Amino acid sequence: MAFYLYALLPESARPWLGGETITGLDGAPVHLQHLAPFLVAYSEAKQNRYLASRANLLGHEKVLETLMQRLEPHGVVPLPLQFGLVVEDWESPRQEFVEERQDILLAALARLAGKREVGVKILWNREEELQRLLAANTPLRQQRDDLMGKILTVEEAIAIGQALEAALEERQQEIIDRFLAVLRPLSHEVVTGELLTETMLYNGAFLIDLEKEPIFAEAVEQLDAEFDRQYRIRYNNYTAPYNFVNFAETA
Incomplete structure (x- = not known):
């Protein structure tokens, strides 16, 4: 039998995880394996490898959300494991979680206790923003207008392109700085993520107190x-x- 792993929990969390059975991937019930001082939330794996399909990803996240909902009143936050983690036995998780990383993982559980991750993504329309910038920046607008209707040299085309791009980048940073000036003081930690699309201006994760x-x-x-x-x-x-x-x- 193989096992699909979802999250790592402190062993003290067991009394709070009773009640209605949590359903995992392939409709399999979620169980808890005791690897002192941890509990591992898992279900029986029906596949050797799980594709990162929308259904599978949502199923994985649903288990994590249910665990969070049941543990949150007690200030406990599960350590999420990567999607698609399947093991054939409990010896490899025991070695990795208990023998090799126990102190680090216990410290991570303690650091996250009573906290929650929230995400903020800001999206914009670059063309609309550029028009607003030109309306507010007379020298830049004049520089652009002076070139309209002309056959531009390579140097002129590069120069105006760079000027417009620099103005957009400066505006982007102004917006980010303003958001962080307000949100960072409300957070314990902030992680800036990758911009996933051309319309994404900012992608940030914030670790905050639950309350x-x-x-x-x-x-x-x-x-x-x-x-x-x-x-x-x-x-x-x-x-x-x-x-x-x-x-x-933590390796």
Whole structure:
């Protein structure tokens, strides 16, 4: 039998994980394996390898969210394991989690206790933003207008292109700096993620105290209003703390 692993928990969490059975991938029930001082949330693996399909990813996340919901009232946060982790027995997890990384993982559980990861993504329309910049920046607008209708040399085309791009980059940083000036003081840690699309201006994860989430959400709302709702803000207030648990770094 093979096992699909979801998360690592402190062994003290067992009393809070009773109740209705949690359903994992392939409809298999989720169980807890005791690897002192940890519990591993797992289900029986029906496949040797799990493709990162939408259904599988959502199923994995649903298990993590259910664990978080049951543990959150007790200030416990599960350490999420990477998607697709299948083991044939418990010896390799015991060696990795208990024998090799026990102290580091216990410290991670303690660091995350009573906290939650939330995500803020800011999206913009670069062309619309450029038009706003030109309307507010007379010298830049004049430089652009002076070249309109002309056959540009390579140097002129490069120069105006660089000037416009620099103005956009400066504006992007201004927006990011303003958001961080407000949100960073409400957070314990901040991780800046990769920009996933051309329309994404900022992608950040914030580790906050559980009880401060409404305050953080209100701060995001106020920032949206401050910028006249010119940007699309995606705020995820409930996600497993992947950005603050890096198992690769604990090897």
